[in-house]
Amino acid sequence: MDRMRALEYFVAAAQSGSFSAAARSYEVTVPAVMKLVAALERSLGARLFDRSTHGLALTSVGQAFLEECRPALETLLLATDAASNTSRRASGNVVVRAPQLLSRLILxxxxxxxxxxxxxxxxxxxxxxALQITNADGAGVDLLFALGISERIDLVGRPLAQTRLLVCATPQYLQRQGRPRTPQDLRDHQCLQVRSPEGTVIDLWRLQRGEHVEEVAVSGYLVSESRDVVLEAVLQGQGISRFADLSIWPHLQSGRLEPVLPDWYSLGSPMLSSLYRASSLRQTRVRTVLDHVTAVVREVELQCRREYPFLGDTTGSPIAPTRPGRMSKSRRSG
Structure with a gap:
């Protein structure tokens, strides 16, 4: 049995919940994946998966084994590739997809x-x-960086940084319109909003200070699927909106934007993750870009935390309204 390959197949199947997804990741057949995973189970003398018509589920032994072997496997793959490529420089094309704000201001x-x-x-x-990505978004892409993924897709995911949603405005807007003192004061301001690709306007903001949580239904004269459009309007002093701190860090550093309600933080702040096919990390050029982006993002994350320690830690979750939200008129009428 090729134990290393068996471990790779096991981890891919565990993360995707599917032998077929693992097979697609490594561009092999489903029987090849099942054969090696079964051999691994026999060598361990334990069942790693419960198999049913609903898919795969890790057993308690399988879950413990995954937690132990996944970091060791990644380290082994990196060491193996480094040893075999010591005289070869990373080269070639790497296709990357990322949110435009993150790309323009950080990457x-x-x-x-x-x-x-x-x-x-x-x-x-x-x-x-898209706020929610699908398998189609990963087609033909080596690396994908995304915020707030909630749907299972046939890619391996690795968390990079915990973002925090900041309610922000320009100093000029706050001088002109006044500074909100409580979350409910946001009702008296132009709060510019993002609409999801499904047509849901994300207009319910939940903020927490200590143990106290407040919800406020905001409104404003601009709604857009593009965070770029909303950010540009905010930078022009047209209103207030929320952005992931990593995406707007240069504007916070320069003073073009400043947090509103600095002693409150937004619930539902999304995790920034990298996604890729498991086989992609065998390519030196892909891993090189991933390592570079990871280092850059984590550096910015640390700077954000040092600058705004009052925001505390938030639990990563998809950017989404905490109630159904409202549909845009164009979607309702269609």
């Missing part, structure tokens, strides 16, 4: 560092606008 300014260290790597950076 693009840091690409020169990647190029200086690895001049033979070309990054094909493509936009990702």
């Amino acid at each position: 693009v300014p840091a690409l020169h560092r990647l190029h200086a260290a690895h001049p033979n790597i070309q990054v094909d950076l493509r936009p990702l606008e």
Whole structure:
């Protein structure tokens, strides 16, 4: 039995909940995956999965085994690849999809560092606008960076950073319109909102201070599926909105934006994750870009935490309304 390959198949199947998804990740047949996983179970003398018509579910032994072997497997893969590529420089094209705000304000300014260290790597950076992603978003892509994933897709996910949603405005807007003192004061302001691809306007904001949580239904004269559009309007002093701290960090540093209600933080702040096919990490160029982006993002995350320690830690979850929300008129009438 190829134990390393068996472990790779086991981890992929456990993360996706499907032998077929694991097979697609490694571009092999489903029987090949099932055969090696079964051999692994026999060698361990324990059942790792409960199999049913509803899919795969880890047994208690399987869950414990996954937690133990996943980090060890990643370390082994990295070491194996490093040993076999010591004389070969990373090169080639890497297709990356990421939210446009994150790309423009965080990733693009840091690409020169990647190029200086690895001049033979070309990054094909493509936009990702959806709040919820699907398998189609990962087609033909080596690396995908996304916020708030709730749907299971046939890619391996790795959390990179816990973002925090900041309610922000320009200093000029706050001087002109006044500064909200409580979450309920947001009702008296132009709160510009994002609409999900499904047509749901995310207009219920939940904020917490200590043990106290308040919900406020906000409104404003602009709603858009594009965070870029909403950010531009806020930067022009047209209103208040919420953004993931990592996405707007340069504007916070420069003072163009400042947090509103600084002693409150927004619930539902999403995790920023990287997604990729398990086989992709065997490619030096892909892993090099992933390591570079990971380092950049975590550096910015630490800066945000040092600058705004009052925000505390929030539990990662998808960006979504905590009630059904309202449908845009165009979607209702259709």
